[in-house]
Amino acid sequence: MADRQLIDFRIKPPQRDSDDDPRVEPAPGMRRYDELYGLEELLQTPFEALVAEMEKFNVRGIMQAEYEASGQSRWWNDRVAELVGRRPDLFIGGIATVEPGRPDAIEELDRAHEELGLRGVVFQPGFLRIYPTDPSCREIFSYCQKRGVPVTLHTGVNFTLDGSIDFGRPIWVDQVACEFPDLVLVCNHGGWPWVGESIAVAWKHPNVYLEFGAIAPKYMAHPKGGWQPMPHWMRTQLRDQILLGTDWPLLHYDRLIEELPLLELDQRAERAYLGGNAERVIEGVWG
Numbered sequence: 001m002a003d004r005q006l007i008d009f010r011i012k013p014p015q016r017d018s019d020d021d022p023r024v025e026p027a028p029g030m031r032r033y034d035e036l037y038g039l040e041e042l043l044q045t046p047f048e049a050l051v052a053e054m055e056k057f058n059v060r061g062i063m064q065a066e067y068e069a070s071g072q073s074r075w076w077n078d079r080v081a082e083l084v085g086r087r088p089d090l091f092i093g094g095i096a097t098v099e100p101g102r103p104d105a106i107e108e109l110d111r112a113h114e115e116l117g118l119r120g121v122v123f124q125p126g127f128l129r130i131y132p133t134d135p136s137c138r139e140i141f142s143y144c145q146k147r148g149v150p151v152t153l154h155t156g157v158n159f160t161l162d163g164s165i166d167f168g169r170p171i172w173v174d175q176v177a178c179e180f181p182d183l184v185l186v187c188n189h190g191g192w193p194w195v196g197e198s199i200a201v202a203w204k205h206p207n208v209y210l211e212f213g214a215i216a217p218k219y220m221a222h223p224k225g226g227w228q229p230m231p232h233w234m235r236t237q238l239r240d241q242i243l244l245g246t247d248w249p250l251l252h253y254d255r256l257i258e259e260l261p262l263l264e265l266d267q268r269a270e271r272a273y274l275g276g277n278a279e280r281v282i283e284g285v286w287g
Contacts, residue, residue, distance in 0.1 A: 185205070
């Protein structure tokens with residue numbers, strides 16, 4: 001497996017370059033995430049550790065400039081562009097972020113594309129407390145559709161204490177896909193606990209993709225994990241619409257590779273999942 005190249009479509013941008021850098025303090029409102037997952041590894045793991053893992057396991061990736069706090073999109077866009085530029089041999093490109101409703105949203109998105117070389121946009125509806133169907137998102141989606149670049153958005157449960165999980169229901173992606181039929185939409189995290197909804201939306205719309213950042217294969221394959229239909233659909237109707245996304249460092253490559261057989265993917269489905277589908281999405285976007 002180490003000889004086979006993987007394409008990770010969703011990598012978090014480390015805030016530290018090395019262990020010598022100052023420690024990162026958790027953002028306000030992340031207490032529940034700290035209780036459930038622990039933020040120590042997420043916040044403190046440096047860029048040099050990411051590079052070492054990607055080299056070891058033959059990974060190329062897309063870094064996404066997601067953020068949790070209002071008004072930070074410019075900083076994250078700059079950070080992602082800078083990190084991607086350090087190792088173009090490992091990073092295919094980066095995805096920008098903007099906050100819908102801010103008067104400078106399109107201006108910042110244009111800067112991220114034209115000056116920084118980023119493509120597309122990533123949303124975290126639960127953190128921003130906004131539905132993907134909100135009118136303030138339309139101009140951003142139209143921008144991306146016209147340029148043929150993807151939109152990725154957090155679907156499924158979030159653990160903020162002030163953002164309803166309803167913001168992340170996959171059914172809202174269906175409405176966006178109906179209004180923007182040529183827009184590539186990627187459902188980050190796969191939409192749990194609305195797994196059936198995610199499957200239906202992707203099956204309906206060929207331009208909707210699913211990825212399962214931070215979800216280890218062991219939990220997807222477990223009969224009581226709530227993901228029961230997904231491995232079957234990864235092998236069948238949705239084989240060409242599944243992207244590998246780890247949300248690194250929440251899922252490390254050694255664990256992904258070790259647990260991958262639990263999904264019981266055939267050779268064709270496995271190739272599509274580990275990189276084939278990503279190659280098709282990436283083609284013509286990052287050049």
